[in-house]
Amino acid sequence: MNLPPIIVIGNGIAGITAARHIRKKSTKPILIISKESRFFFSRTALMYVYMGHLKWEHTQPYENHFWKKNKLDLLEETVTQIDPKKKTITLSNESILSYDSLVLATGSIPNKFGWPGENIKGVQGLYTKQDLENLEALTPSIQEAVIVGGGLIGIELAEMLHARGKKVTFLVREKSFWSNVLPKGESELINKHIVSHEIELRLETNLSEILEDENGRVKAIRTDSGEIISCQFVGLTAGVRPNIDFLKDSIIATNRGILVNKYLETNQPDIYAIGDCAEQQEPVPGRRSIEAVWYTGRMMGETLARTLTGNKTAYHPGHWFNSAKFFDIEYQTYGLVAAHPEAPETHFHWQDSSKNLAITIAFDKNSNEFLGINTFGIRMRHEVFDQMLSEKRSVFHVMEHLSDCNFDPEFFKSYETEIISNFNAVQHTDIKPKKKSWSRIFNNLIAK
Amino acid sequence: MKTLQKLGFGIFIVGLAVFCSLVFIGKYQLSTEQFAEVISSKGIKSELFIDAINTKVVGKEFSGPFTLSTTIIKAIEDANIVHRKNREWSKVIWDKPHSFSYEIAKTAGTGLIKENKGLFWLLTFGLGIFGSLLYILPNVITLGPPGIKNNGIFFNSVTNRGFLGWFVFIFLVTFYVLLYFFPDYIVNWTYIVDPISESLSGNLASQWFLYGFLYCVVMSVMAIRMYIKYRNNKYQILRTTSVWFFQIVFAFLIPEILVRFDKPWYDFKNAFPLDYDFFFSWNLNSLISSGGFGLFILVWGIVLTLVVVPVMVYFFGKRWYCSWVCGCGGLAETLGDPFRHLSNKSIGAWKLERWLVHGVLAFSLIMTGFTLYSYFSGAQVVLGVKTQTIQNIYGFLIGSIFAGVIGTGFYPIFGNRVWCRFGCPLAAYLGLVQRFKSRFRITTNGGQCISCGNCSTYCEMGIDVRAYAQKGQSIVRSSCVGCGVCSAVCPRGVLKLENGPLENRTFSPEFPLGNTLK
Numbered sequence: 001m002n003l004p005p006i007i008v009i010g011n012g013i014a015g016i017t018a019a020r021h022i023r024k025k026s027t028k029p030i031l032i033i034s035k036e037s038r039f040f041f042s043r044t045a046l047m048y049v050y051m052g053h054l055k056w057e058h059t060q061p062y063e064n065h066f067w068k069k070n071k072l073d074l075l076e077e078t079v080t081q082i083d084p085k086k087k088t089i090t091l092s093n094e095s096i097l098s099y100d101s102l103v104l105a106t107g108s109i110p111n112k113f114g115w116p117g118e119n120i121k122g123v124q125g126l127y128t129k130q131d132l133e134n135l136e137a138l139t140p141s142i143q144e145a146v147i148v149g150g151g152l153i154g155i156e157l158a159e160m161l162h163a164r165g166k167k168v169t170f171l172v173r174e175k176s177f178w179s180n181v182l183p184k185g186e187s188e189l190i191n192k193h194i195v196s197h198e199i200e201l202r203l204e205t206n207l208s209e210i211l212e213d214e215n216g217r218v219k220a221i222r223t224d225s226g227e228i229i230s231c232q233f234v235g236l237t238a239g240v241r242p243n244i245d246f247l248k249d250s251i252i253a254t255n256r257g258i259l260v261n262k263y264l265e266t267n268q269p270d271i272y273a274i275g276d277c278a279e280q281q282e283p284v285p286g287r288r289s290i291e292a293v294w295y296t297g298r299m300m301g302e303t304l305a306r307t308l309t310g311n312k313t314a315y316h317p318g319h320w321f322n323s324a325k326f327f328d329i330e331y332q333t334y335g336l337v338a339a340h341p342e343a344p345e346t347h348f349h350w351q352d353s354s355k356n357l358a359i360t361i362a363f364d365k366n367s368n369e370f371l372g373i374n375t376f377g378i379r380m381r382h383e384v385f386d387q388m389l390s391e392k393r394s395v396f397h398v399m400e401h402l403s404d405c406n407f408d409p410e411f412f413k414s415y416e417t418e419i420i421s422n423f424n425a426v427q428h429t430d431i432k433p434k435k436k437s438w439s440r441i442f443n444n445l446i447a448k
Numbered sequence: 449m450k451t452l453q454k455l456g457f458g459i460f461i462v463g464l465a466v467f468c469s470l471v472f473i474g475k476y477q478l479s480t481e482q483f484a485e486v487i488s489s490k491g492i493k494s495e496l497f498i499d500a501i502n503t504k505v506v507g508k509e510f511s512g513p514f515t516l517s518t519t520i521i522k523a524i525e526d527a528n529i530v531h532r533k534n535r536e537w538s539k540v541i542w543d544k545p546h547s548f549s550y551e552i553a554k555t556a557g558t559g560l561i562k563e564n565k566g567l568f569w570l571l572t573f574g575l576g577i578f579g580s581l582l583y584i585l586p587n588v589i590t591l592g593p594p595g596i597k598n599n600g601i602f603f604n605s606v607t608n609r610g611f612l613g614w615f616v617f618i619f620l621v622t623f624y625v626l627l628y629f630f631p632d633y634i635v636n637w638t639y640i641v642d643p644i645s646e647s648l649s650g651n652l653a654s655q656w657f658l659y660g661f662l663y664c665v666v667m668s669v670m671a672i673r674m675y676i677k678y679r680n681n682k683y684q685i686l687r688t689t690s691v692w693f694f695q696i697v698f699a700f701l702i703p704e705i706l707v708r709f710d711k712p713w714y715d716f717k718n719a720f721p722l723d724y725d726f727f728f729s730w731n732l733n734s735l736i737s738s739g740g741f742g743l744f745i746l747v748w749g750i751v752l753t754l755v756v757v758p759v760m761v762y763f764f765g766k767r768w769y770c771s772w773v774c775g776c777g778g779l780a781e782t783l784g785d786p787f788r789h790l791s792n793k794s795i796g797a798w799k800l801e802r803w804l805v806h807g808v809l810a811f812s813l814i815m816t817g818f819t820l821y822s823y824f825s826g827a828q829v830v831l832g833v834k835t836q837t838i839q840n841i842y843g844f845l846i847g848s849i850f851a852g853v854i855g856t857g858f859y860p861i862f863g864n865r866v867w868c869r870f871g872c873p874l875a876a877y878l879g880l881v882q883r884f885k886s887r888f889r890i891t892t893n894g895g896q897c898i899s900c901g902n903c904s905t906y907c908e909m910g911i912d913v914r915a916y917a918q919k920g921q922s923i924v925r926s927s928c929v930g931c932g933v934c935s936a937v938c939p940r941g942v943l944k945l946e947n948g949p950l951e952n953r954t955f956s957p958e959f960p961l962g963n964t965l966k
Binding site for chain 2: 013042044045048051052053054055058059060061063163196197294295298299302303306313316317318319321323324325327328330332379380381382383386407408409410411412413438439441442
C-alpha cells in the first residue's frame with residue numbers, strides 16, 4: 001500500500017527548503033504542487049531575466065534531474081480545497097489526494113486597493129513567472145510606464161523597464177522612497193540615485209484612477225493631484241499580501257495570513273504554514289507577524305523540516321538581516337534600525353553622497369548597546385555583525401572593529417578611518433580603529 | 449553617441465574586411481636568386497624538387513597564395529615519394545609542407561601590399577583599432593552610472609549564440625586553422641607587421657609574430673572595454689592592467705628583444721607544462737648552447753614550475769597566474785569577457801572537465817618523461833613508442849587544436865575559458881594546489897544569498913557558485929581562476945575573494961547563518 005505523501009503546496013524558497021531538508025533526514029514520499037512553474041526558480045531573479053542578464057534556466061538553482069534523483073515528486077496543478085478532517089486536498093481537475101502532512105507555502109500576491117481600472121489590460125504586479133511573461137508580451141507596445149508604490153519591487157520594476165528603454169514615472173505615496181523602512185538620510189540618497197537613472201520620481205503622489213483606451217488597454221493614469229500621465233503600462237507594486245484566498249471557506253484559521261503558532265502549526269492537525277503566507281500568532285519580540293522576505297521563508301522551511309522528521313522545533317529566527325539593490329547601490333542591514341528612532345535608540349549616520357555610500361548605526365543612547373546597521377555601497381560581514389549582536393556589544397566596540405566587518409572586494413578603498421573620525425567628532429569619543437584580524441573573523445565562524 | 453558607435457562598428461568592419469581580403473590578393477614571383485637562397489639556407493638536396501620548382505614556379509607570376517602553395521606542396525610530395533622509395537633519406541624534405549611553402553612565399557611576394565606595408569597596416573589594424581575604440585569609448589556615457597552593466601547580454605546575437613555569434617565562431621576557427629596549419633595562405637598579413645618586427649627583433653615577421661602582435665592589439669583594445677565596463681570595481685581594473693602588462697612586456701616585447709641580442713626567444717612567465725616544449729631536446733640544446741643566459745632560463749623555467757607556482761598558489765590561489773599573469777587568461781579576460789556567461793554549469797560538464805584537464809596534465813607529464821629519457825639516453829624509441837610521435841600528437845591535438853582552435857575559436861559557443869577549464873595542464877596542476885593547500889577561497893557572506901544565479905551564470909569556469917553560496921558555504925574549487933566577477937555581479941554583496949587561514953576553509957554549515965534552531 002502506498003503511504004500518503006507529505007504534500008507541499010507551493011514551490012518557492014519556503015516550500016522547497018522544507019522539502020529538501022525533510023528528504024535529507026527521511027525517506028517519506030514528498031509531493032510538491034505548484035501551477036506557477038514545474039521547477040523551483042529564484043523569484044528574486046525574475047528582474048534579471050527581463051533585463052537580459054540571465055535566461056530562465058539560470059534562475060533555477062537545481063538542475064532538472066535533481067528532483068527525480070531526490071525523489072521529490074512535482075505536480076503542476078492548482079489546489080482548490082483542503083479537507084483537514086479527511087486529510088485530503090482537491091485539485092482544479094477535481095482529483096483528490098490524501099496527505100500525511102500538509103505544508104502550505106503559497107507565498108504572496110500583489111496588493112490591490114480597489115483603484116478604478118486596476119484590472120484592465122496593461123496593469124499588473126510583478127511577482128510570479130506569469131507576471132514576467134505578461135510583462136514581456138506587453139513590452140513591445142510600451143513606451144511609457146507608471147509604477148505605483150515605493151517599495152523594493154517598485155524600484156526593481158522601474159529599473160527593469162528603464163533597462164529596456166522605457167520612460168518610467170515612479171509614484172511614491174510617502175515623502176521619500178521606502179521611508180517607512182529607511183532613515184531620512186538614506187532614503188534621500190536613494191531618491192537622488194533614482195533620479196540620476198532618468199526615472200521620473202513623484203513623491204507624495206497617489207494613484208486615483210487608471211484610464212482605458214478604446215481597445216480596453218491602459219492609456220494613462222490620473223494622480224490624486226489630478227495630473228494625467230500617459231502610459232501603456234502600470235505596475236502595481238504597493239506591497240504584497242499572503243496568497244490565501246483559496247482557504248476562504250476552509251476551517252483553517254486565517255487572519256491576514258494563515259495563523260500559525262511558534263511550531264508553524266495551523267489550527268488543524270498535520271497542517272503547517274511557512275513563508276510569506278504564514279502569520280505568527282506570537283511573533284518573536286521586535287519582529288512583525290508576517291515577514292515576506294526570502295530569508296525568513298528559508299528559515300521557516302528549515303525549521304519545519306526538523307519538526308516533520310521527528311524533532312519538534314520552534315521557529316526562532318536569529319538577528320534580523322536583509323539586503324536589496326537599488327539600481328547600482330547595494331544595501332545590507334543587520335539588526336534593527338528604525339526609520340524613525342524613538343529614545344533610547346539613536347543613530348550615527350555617515351554619508352559620502354558623491355560616491356553613493358552611506359551607513360547608519362543604531363545604538364541605545366543610555367547603554368551604548370549596538371542595535372543594528374544599514375549599509376549602502378559598502379559590503380559588510382554578516383557573521384561579524386551577527387556575533388556582535390548576540391554578544392550585545394557596544395557601539396564603541398563595533399566602531400573599533402569596523403575593519404573586521406568590511407566585506408568589499410580586495411583593493412576597494414576603505415572608509416573606516418573616515419567613518420570613525422566622523423563618529424569621534426559627533427560622539428566626543430576617541431576610538432582608535434583596530435586592524436583587521438583573520439583570527440577574530442574566522443574564529444567566529446569556527447566557533448559556530 | 450549611438451551614431452558614433454554605429455560609425456565605429458562600420459569602420460571596424462571595413463578594417464576587418466580589408467584584412468580578410470588580403471588573403472586573396474597580392475602577387476608572387478620567385479626569382480632564380482631568391483630560390484637559390486632558399487635552397488642553400490634550408491640545405492635542400494633534392495634535385496627533383498629543385499627542378500620542379502625551377503620549371504613550374506621560378507620566373508612565373510602567381511596571383512594569390514593558393515596556386516603557389518599547391519604547386520610547391522605538390523613538388524615536395526612528389527619528390528619525397530621518390531626519395532622515400534629509393535631510401536634517399538638525406539634528400540627527403542622533412543619540413544612541414546605549408547611551412548616550407550610559407551618561406552618561399554614570404555620571399556616571393558611582390559606588389560601592392562609588400563610595397564605599401566604602412567598603408568595596409570593603417571587600412572587593417574589602423575581602421576580596426578580606431579573603429580573599435582569609437583565603438584567602445586562612448587560606453588562611458590551610454591552605459592550610465594558605474595555599476596554592473598549586463599543589460600541585454602542574453603538578447604544580443606553575438607553574446608547569446610545567435611547568428612552573429614556563430615559567425616564570430618567560424619571566423620575565429622578559420623583564423624586559427626590558417627595560423628596553425630596554412631601559414632603560406634596568410635603571408636600577406638605578415639608583410640604589414642614586418643616593419644614592427646624589424647624594429648624589435650631585426651627579423652621579418654613570421655606568422656607567430658603576426659599572431660603575437662594581433663594578440664597584443666586585441667587585448668589592449670578589449671582592456672579599455674574592461675576598464676569602462678568595470679570602472680566601479682578596482683579589483684577588475686588592477687587585474688586587467690596586470691594581465692595586459694604581462695602580455696605586452698613578458699610575452700611580446702622581451703622575447704623579441706632577446707632575439708635581437710641573439711638570445712633564445714623566451715617568455716619568462718610561461719610556465720611548464722603550459723609551455724609544453726620547454727624540455728624538448730631542441731629547446732634544451734638551444735638553451736645550453738646560449739651560454740650563461742640560456743642556463744639561467746633553464747634554471748628559471750624549472751624553479752618557476754616547481755617553486756614559484758605552488759608557493760604563490762598557496763598564498764594567493766591560482767588566480768595570481770590564471771587571471772593576473774597568463775597570456776591565455778589575458779585573452780580570455782579581455783576579448784573573451786563578453787562571452788563568459790556561455791560556459792556550461794552542469795554537473796556533467798564538471799565531470800568532463802575533471803577527466804579532460806587531468807588527462808591532459810598526465811599526457812603532458814608522460815610525454816615529458818619520454819622526452820627527457822630520450823634526451824639523456826639518446827634512444828629515439830622508448831617502450832616501443834617513438835618519442836617524436838608522442839610529441840607530434842601532443843603538439844597537434846593539445847598545442848594547436850585544443851589550445852588554439854577550440855580554446856579561442858569556441859569563445860562565442862562555450863565561453864571564454866574552454867582551454868583553461870578543460871585543457872590546460874598548468875591549470876590542472878595549479879588547481880590541485882589550490883584545492884588542497886591554499887589560503888584562497890571565495891567567502892560566502894553568512895545567509896545573505898538569494899539564489900538569483902548571477903554568480904553561476906557569469907562564472908567563466910562554469911562553477912555553480914550559487915550551489916555553495918546558498919548553503920552558506922565558501923567556494924573552494926580547483927578550477928576557480930579568481931577573476932572576481934561572481935563577486936562583482938552579486939546584487940547582495942554575498943561573495944568575496946580572499947586569502948585567509950587554512951582551517952575550516954571548506955566548512956559547510958547545516959544551515960546558512962540566520963536561523964537559531966534550538
